[in-house]
Amino acid sequence: MKEENILFAIQGKTVVVTGATGILCGAMAEFLAAQGANVVLVGRNEEKGRQLEAKIQETGGKAVFVAADVMNQGDIERVRDTALETYGTIDILVNGAGGNRPGASTSDTQTFFDLPLDDIGGVLSLNLLGSILPSQILGNVMAEKKEGVIINISSMAAQQPATKVLGYSAAKAGVDNFTRWLAVHMAQEYSPSIRVNAIAPGFFLTQQNHYLLVDKDTGGMTARGQKIIDNTPMGRYGDPEDLLGCLLWLISDGAKFVTGAVIPVDGGFSAYSGV
Numbered sequence: 001m002k003e004e005n006i007l008f009a010i011q012g013k014t015v016v017v018t019g020a021t022g023i024l025c026g027a028m029a030e031f032l033a034a035q036g037a038n039v040v041l042v043g044r045n046e047e048k049g050r051q052l053e054a055k056i057q058e059t060g061g062k063a064v065f066v067a068a069d070v071m072n073q074g075d076i077e078r079v080r081d082t083a084l085e086t087y088g089t090i091d092i093l094v095n096g097a098g099g100n101r102p103g104a105s106t107s108d109t110q111t112f113f114d115l116p117l118d119d120i121g122g123v124l125s126l127n128l129l130g131s132i133l134p135s136q137i138l139g140n141v142m143a144e145k146k147e148g149v150i151i152n153i154s155s156m157a158a159q160q161p162a163t164k165v166l167g168y169s170a171a172k173a174g175v176d177n178f179t180r181w182l183a184v185h186m187a188q189e190y191s192p193s194i195r196v197n198a199i200a201p202g203f204f205l206t207q208q209n210h211y212l213l214v215d216k217d218t219g220g221m222t223a224r225g226q227k228i229i230d231n232t233p234m235g236r237y238g239d240p241e242d243l244l245g246c247l248l249w250l251i252s253d254g255a256k257f258v259t260g261a262v263i264p265v266d267g268g269f270s271a272y273s274g275v
């Protein structure tokens, strides 16, 4: 094997991917399996999860699906147990489950003053606690063997809050902060070979943001969608495949001195001032 391939090799590594029934993390899971990793698919939708599991297995990949809610301790303990029983260890965790909900966003009919606390709390919990809890339960396996990689999924809304999406912006800011905190904690308290980083995707059209970016009557782009494209120097939404190179780099030895970083994959959105 060529040296550059060894640097980014993940064959035989066991990777747990939460939110694997979604668009971005489904693409990640398929890619990881194609690179020879053992993939533990985590999501709430049993049907979608089983479909992805079968698709990966049909193409010769290794995957097992576990129906689980990332905010439920018992569920995530089952994920850990299944991963250990099936593949013997856990090397990498991708905390992909996340997203927004309309109740935590302002709109023409819902002012900031009307936003239900339950919805704001739900979005904070999913994105932040839904990354912390799996990092505790699965990260503990890494702490015991003094090796591992955790990847969180941040957002452009973390560093510069996006209009309307109050809960989501606050939650993803928390994810950035947690990424840095855990990177330091793992390196100092357990092992410098446990790395924690985040990917901050730009804008990708998926289930959780469809209602903000696509006009439900015309099927065309909303004014917000157009604004995003205008502020993305590359002039387009991302494709899920655009995230895969960054993911592979971060989880492999290619990034073995990288921890506590939040890497934008955004077509230049975060570099552009708008003028």
Ligand SMILES: NC(=O)c1ccc[n+]([C@@H]2O[C@H](COP(=O)([O-])OP(=O)(O)OC[C@H]3O[C@@H](n4cnc5c(N)ncnc54)[C@H](O)[C@@H]3O)[C@@H](O)[C@H]2O)c1
Pocket: 018, 019, 020, 021, 022, 023, 024, 025, 042, 043, 044, 045, 068, 069, 070, 071, 095, 096, 097, 098, 099, 100, 126, 130, 153, 154, 155, 156, 200, 201, 202, 203, 204, 205, 206, 207, 208, 209
């Ligand atoms: N789409 C974008 O433009 C964009 C940009 C930046 C960050 N992100 C982040 O990327 C990640 C993936 O999102 P996506 O855009 O692919 O959305 P998606 O809605 O397609 O996927 C999210 C997945 O998470 C699952 N999920 C939700 N709550 C869950 C829970 N409690 N337990 C287990 N699974 C749960 C959903 O069922 C879904 O399968 C999210 O963290 C999202 O915030 C997306």
